[in-house]
Amino acid sequence: MTNSFKQLDAILRGDATRVSNLQRGEIPVSARGLVGVVILLGVLYGLCMGSFAVVRATLGDGGANAPHASDAGGQLVAAAVKLPLLFLLTLGVTLPSLYVFNALVGSRLRPRAVIRLLVSMLAVMLAVIASLGPIVAFFGLSTTSYPFMKLLNVAVCAAGGFLALAFLLRTMHRIVLVQDTEDPPAAPPPAPAPAPATTGADADATPTVSTLAAVRHPGERRARSVFTLWLLVFALVGAQMAWVLRPFIGDPQRPFEWLRSRESNFFLDVFQALGQLLGG
Template sequence: MAAFLLKIDGILRGRESLDDSGSTLRRILMLWLLMCLFGITYGAVMGSYGPQTGPRGWQMVFSGVKVPLLLLATFFLSLPSFFVLNTIAGLRDDFGAVMRALAATQAGLTIVLASFAPLTWLWYASWGDYRAATLFNALMFGLASLSAQRLLSRYYHPLIQRRPRHRFLMWTWLIIYSFVGIQMGWILRPFIGDPNSPTQFFRSGAWGNAYVQLFNTFWSLVGG
């Protein structure tokens, strides 16, 4: 248990070393395991909104599965282009270290999220409004993403020092990842689950484009 906590502490402090010669794949799998664990924790709490009776209880399971799914699916969709870009930039030799940095950041993101889980639970216990719950969760995800971005900078620091071009690629990754991630989050709805709608894994008719939706909302706000 102590070793486990130390490991988590190490990830958050950016001590997950990128360069030691241990098997990269094993380390990455370990980090993903942690990511799934903490992701499921926060997802389950997020899905615990509203009364836990009947089929409604499934929402906790669905949301628990969806958080790691969101991160992993986004990761694998963004990876090929990032790999090719690293190759063209002449940074292929560092790609193992880059993968570790990315996996450690993802694990860090879910650890931050999981640390917010009690707050979310308190919020649910205090206020019942569905829209407020959605906004609160959005805020938590926003904060966790910001922390993850800081963490990624920390992991990238030695790489950037060695080859300054890594800075550009780090930002490229953040752009690709968030572009795909926002859409992924959109189609994986509902994460919280409106108590008035039936509980289901995918919301029927929820497919569509997050960005188009965003434009429409924006224009209806501006145009009145």
């Protein structure tokens, strides 16, 4: 487990996805170990999410708002179990299509590399989300507003999603670079221009950026588009998956259930929560 967390650290720092590693055609992480990390971080955040139900039940707001006090423990366990499940199921549902389209556009990323890349992305997402967990737990402990908690959690997950998106796009960008260096251009490379300022992790990539920017390698570039599109699909499937798996936070007005009946949808509910919150 310690080893897996070291791998997570290497991914967060961008060490695992260095150009030198990608050149060797590998991302030196173990997908299995990272799934363990994802599950653990998911459980942690799930507990933070479930804290709202527990406090509402025990403090009780005078009892009127918490008719289902005995269910709070169930809600806490349910949130901790369902949160990692949500991310892994979403990945499972969207992975086959990504693989097929990735192969279709002629990318040379092998299935194993695709899986490692995606599990790494998931790990980044959950690291961000879990790191915001203490703030969510604090609001869960102190606030009485259910719509506020819903929107806060949506915002936290969205933040995790965007940072994971940035990670994935950065890595895809490096993979394109690697592909470019492997296929030297027929024309002489243009004179090296001053490299754009990049992060420290990108430092070893900058010379290739400047010399080979003009080169086009259609396979990997198309693969990047496929990944970008796929992320959109991932977000939509994830949102609906979250809706199917709800409740995570636990409406204080409704009894605890492992899964609620299928009604409405995620986006409608977020708008309604916004309306309730702003309606005062």
